[in-house]
Amino acid sequence: MTRVALVTGGSRGIGAAISTALKDAGYSVAATYAGNEEKAAAFTAETGIKTYKWNVADYEACAAGVKQIEADLGPVDILVNNAGITRDAPFHKMTPQQWHECIDTNLNGVFNMTHNVWGGMRERKFGRIVTISSINGQKGQFAQANYAATKAGDIGFTKSLAQEGARAGITVNIVAPGYINTEMMSTIPEKVMNDVILPQIPVGRLGEAAEIARAVQFLVSDDAGFVTGSTLSANGGQYMS
Secondary structure (H helix, E strand, C coil): CCCEEEECCCCCHHHHHHHHHHHHCCCEEEEEECCCHHHHHHHHHHHCCEEEECCCCCHHHHHHHHHHHHHHCCCEEEEEECCCCCCCCCHHHCCHHHHHHHHHHHHHHHHHHHHHHHHHHHHHCCEEEEEECCHHHHHCCCCCHHHHHHHHHHHHHHHHHHHHHHHHCEEEEEEEECCECCCCHHHCCHHHHHHHHHHHCCCCCCECHHHHHHHHHHHCCHHHCCCCCCEEEECCCCCCC
């Protein structure tokens, strides 16, 4: 039976690369998105991967969305928590709204999604959960106290849940990307990229979304059954822990 993989934020950027890689590896993939219907429709037309719209910050929407995917495709065996946002500001200027929006999507969203597939995985004695954290959750980052807190929280959540899932055949892991060549990075001025960012990266380049996707593809495979509670850092040597 083909295993079902659910990728949140799976129609753009790193999420799109993950969704596509898992489909190419033979999984039945569902991708979620929060708002950009045009991009989601284009992604489905290009890849054949069905997209579903909901906000991972809404627990009830997650519950309903998971039920719909399971009705359409079958039980969710693999969850990739990729959906995330930034609301950057120096802490003295950060508003409660900026704080809570980041927490609600990047941390509460991981709970909301995982909680709604956990019971089924435990019953079936199999599951793969991979959450996309960040180098900034490992080392911190100026003007990202909210974002870094969520991404560090995702790592702690993963280490704890890995211990609970191990006896039920569920692995729970993190991929922590560094600077990845996505649409967001293309807005950075060339001088900043060449003089500030690239010199921090020992390999001398940005990562590619496909490289993150291959890391996820390994962690959800049968070959990774002995890997759980781990943080796989994919950052070109920028930060080593």
